[in-house]
Amino acid sequence: MNQSLDVLKAKSSAKAGQSIPHESAHLHVTGQAIYIDDLPELENTLYVAVGFSQCARGKIKQMNLDAVRAASGVYAVFTAQDIPAENNCGPILKDDPIFAVDQVEFYGQALFAVAARSYQQARQAVRLAQIEYEAETPILTIEQAIAQQAWVIPPVEFSQGDVAQAFHQAAHHLSGSIALGGQEHFYLEGQISYAIPQEDQTLKVYCSTQHPTEMQHLICHALGLRAHQISVESRRMGGGFGGKESQSAQWACIAALFAHRLGRPVKLRLDRDDDMRSTGKRHGFSYEWDVAFDQQGVLQGLKVQLASNCGFSADLSAPVNERAICHVGNAYYLNAVQIQNLRCKTNTVSNTAFRGFGGPQGMFVIENILDDIAHYLKCDPVQVRQVNFFAEQAGQGRDHTHYGAEVRDNVAPKIVAQLLERSQYYARKQEIMQFNQNNAWIKRGIALTPLMFGISFNAVHYNQAGALVYIYMDGTVAITHGGTEMGQGLYTKVRQIAANELGLPIDEVRLLPTDTSRVPNTSATAASSGADLNGKAVQNACIKIRQRLAEFAAGLSQTTAEHIRFENHLVTADNGMAWTFADLVNRAYMARIQLWDSGFYKTPEIHYDQVNHLGRPFFYYAYGASVSEVAIDTLTGEMKVLRVDILHDVGRSINPAIDIGQIEGGFIQGMGWLTNEELYWQPTGEHAGRLFTHAPSTYKIPTSVDIPPVFNVSLFDNENSSDTIYRSKAVGEPPFMLSLSVFSAIRQAVQAAIPADAPLQLNAPATAEEILRAIALGRGHALADRPKPQA
Known part of the structure; x- marks a missing residue:
């Protein structure tokens, strides 16, 4: 693994720009870093376990909790009727009950909770509940939701430019569809809250959360208290990735409810399986698209339907989908675009924020479209990408996004040019073509994808x-x-x-x-x-x-x-x-x-019209590019990433080592999303809607053996043109989308395994099964009849 830390010293002082260690690194490696479950517990602390539904959709006919209350060590059992004020933990809409009432809407929904003298006693007690359901057929896929017009939020339509005229005048047209699965956050530390009663009807809540103020507000709403009665503290989390932005609220509210009602300290820590079943994921998407372009591959017009699996409630689906709309163009100029966005309601856990927050889902479709255009025109995909970039300077035309923002500092062309040379892309591509001609079973692919990611909250008041x-x-x-x-x-x-x-x-x-x-x-x-x-x-x-x-x-x-x-x-x-x-x-x-x-x-200069989807929602853009080379086994579907080269723009880095670590981690996490992290719900039967991939044994994140043996990461020598802290740029989310080059490379490898004029239909994640399915489809075999992955 090669890391380049040169030329990125901040100009102002030695303290900013140095690669000093993480401030808690010495505590992490010695086991002294204190997480919530490490805090000394106060005397009389109670432990809470939650009772979850075993029905994806239906009415609760009867819920008998007598045996639960009588179980050994049980101190109290609470349901929705015990919440003093508002039975809701939705961050935007009030459609997300803390405990279900009368109706269950996904398998694993919280129904009640038990406080006991030990964690084990609480977990044993919840299993004694006797619950009868009047089951209904659940909606589990985007396709089912569209067929039944089931939405958590009404569909959105957006257009910019004369789309009809663009399609009429264009020399070439293509259309297609593709599906993209969701992703489990898989943070190391699960959801946890420790609520401690204080004097005069106040509470101190230690919560593993990315949004302490939202926890404070939602606890107040549930308990009928005021903000000055609740304090929420978070020293550190064992990972979040967006999964602890809104989804930590339900568990914080439950812990606070018990502490407030019982006057005793209360800890709630979800078991790993319960955490994975009952907390939201990255939104899966399904796409239908039509594109018009000229002989050089320049985009003339684009029509795309973005349909997202939001789960049973709104949560943060509105802003996630809004972000997907903004990033559907990635680093490319869209002259005329028409977008329909369907926010689908399914009987699965409510999906939520995840690193990139809709940006990866927006960029995914345009990168696949450009790959298809290149294949159609029989040219290199890099060339198609380059001719579609924004202008490098504002005022030269082709300098506004489809949502109306001016692109002032586009360095994507420079980054791509440098990376093509550093990675020896064209020479390696020739070698790969020769390799594929000489090998019947192993096929290789190489791809470059760029990145242009807006930095700021779409909701202006959060900035x-x-x-x-x-x-x-x-x-x-x-x-x-x-x-x-x-x-x-x-x-x-x-x-x-x-x-x-x-x-x-x-x-x-x-x-x-x-x-x-x-x-x-x-x-x-x-x-x-x-x-x-x-x-x-x-x-x-x-x-x-x-x-x-x-x-x-x-x-x-x-x-x-x-x-x-x-x-x-x-x-x-x-x-x-x-x-x-x-x-x-x-x-x-x-x-x-x-x-x-x-x-x-x-943050200055930002504004955004949420109704018309126009404005300047981002203060600036982070840029980058990656080249990935992969190999696939056409007999087993096995895939291996052989080499990755990344050049990424972080402006004037405050801490180059931390920034490079974020690039590496983000890329690998994105690679997992697109390759082997597959969510699977039981499609039919008595337990339809039950999540099968609910533990490390069934849900596969990348491990050390999946890291590319050649992994070159460099920081682009650049200064942020916007007045950020020391002219640096954000680095948390953008590198995640550099992993799109892995998926594009897999597509190239699959294309090499099928006839040149055969259709390529590869969905994500590109698991071994999905790669075999795409090869079979391209070769016209019966395996193509298998259902595509769940989005």
């Missing part, structure tokens, strides 16, 4: 952040802000920012846990904006404190604040006077100078 910075009398610094740490390195980057602004060694700065009682009204740590928003807020607070200290030092040195420098743990005036930072801080305290401050940041 804000607050922070508090405290300087103590000994010169050490403590920081708290609204962002949450899930392993992505946010806390590390914020430490570097504060150290940079105050001229301190990194060890002098400590991050306090994210807590709604310290920084209120936080936005979710999502949309790749954690460092952008919270980093700027922390910088804002540091600047205010530093200015006061500079003015104080200027008075001591009889100079002006502009001549005071904060570097290397020293505060120095131009006339030669100097103090250690700790000495100056102590002097300032004695002089009654304020040594703490709040910071705030709101």
Whole structure:
């Protein structure tokens, strides 16, 4: 594995731009990092287990919980009737009950919960429930939902440009369909909350969540309390990936309900199988498309139907699908586009946020379309991609997205040109063509896909952040802000920012846990904006404190604040006077100078019309490109990724090592989504709708053996043209979509295994079975009659 860290030092200071270790790395490797299940438990703590439905759709005829209440160790059993205020944990619409009432809508829906003196007693007790259902036929697929016009949110139609005229004038047309499965978050730490009653009807809730403020609000709504009665704390998560943005609310509400009603500490930790059955996934999509283009492959018009499996409730499906609409063009200019977006209601768990938040699903279809155009024109897919890029500079035409935003800083063409040379793409492609001609059973494929991903929340009001910075009398610094740490390195980057602004060694700065009682009204740590928003807020607070200290030092040195420098743990005036930072801080305290401050940041220039789907929803774009080479065994369907080359744009990196780690991890997670991570629900029978892939034994994420043996990752030498923190760019979500090159490469390999003029119909994930199905279809064999994967 090759990692390139060169040329990416921030210009402002040594503290920003250095590849320092993750701030909790030493705690992780020694087992000292404290997660919620590691917290010392208070005396009289109760443990909660949840009773789940074993019917995907139907009425609850009878729910007898007498045996549950009588079970050993049971302290209390609660149902929806025990919720004092609002039986809802939906983040946007009130269609997501904490406990089902009368009707169940998916297999694994929460019906009741048990508090017992031990975790094992609670889990044993829930199994004693006697529940009768009047079962109805569940809707389990997108196709079934469309046939029954079942929507969680009404369909959306969007068009830009004269689509009819574009299709009329175009020289060539193609149409097709493709399906894309969902994905399990598979975070290492499952959903967990620990609720502790405090004095005067207040609660302290430790929650593994990406959105503490939303947890605070939904707990208040459920219990009929006010926001100042609930504080939610999250020091770190063992992974989130979007699965703890909204989906942590149900379990936090249940734990808080028991703690509030019983006056005792309560812990709720989902078992891994229960977690996978009862928490939402990435939305699966199904696509129908028509495209018009010229002889060079330039897109003239596009019609596409995006149908997503939202599950039984809305959750975050509206913004996820909105993001898919925005990213359906990826890095390409769409002159005339018509999009129909179906938000399908199925009797499966409600799908939710997942790394990329609809962006990967939007980009997936356009990359497959361009591959098909290239095959039709008998040219290299890279050439088709290059002729469809946006202009490199605004004002040159072809510089606006289909949703109306100006593209000001398109570096995708430069990245692709550099990566083609570094990866030796064309030479390797010739070698692969020769290999395929000489090998009957093993076929190889190589593909390049670009990336252009917008950074900001589509919901404009979430693009804000607050922070508090405290300087103590000994010169050490403590920081708290609204962002949450899930392993992505946010806390590390914020430490570097504060150290940079105050001229301190990194060890002098400590991050306090994210807590709604310290920084209120936080936005979710999502949309790749954690460092952008919270980093700027922390910088804002540091600047205010530093200015006061500079003015104080200027008075001591009889100079002006502009001549005071904060570097290397020293505060120095131009006339030669100097103090250690700790000495100056102590002097300032004695002089009654304020040594703490709040910071705030709101992203400028963004606006978006959710009704007409037009505006500038993103402050800037992150770019990148990847080249992947794969091999498939046409006899077994087995696939292996042989080599990956990535060149990615993170602007001026705050921490290159962390950024490269995010690129590597995001790419591998995306590779798993497109290849071997398959969700499967029982389609028929008494237990129709039961998730079979509910454990590591049945759901296969990538492991160390799946990492490409040649894996080259480099950072593109670039400075963000937008005024972000130190001109850096977000890196959490964008690399995930670089994995689209793996799927494109598999398509090339499958195409090499079938007649040149045969249809290629490969759905995702491209499991061994799906690869065999696509080969059989291309060869006209009966195996093609097998159903396509569930979306």
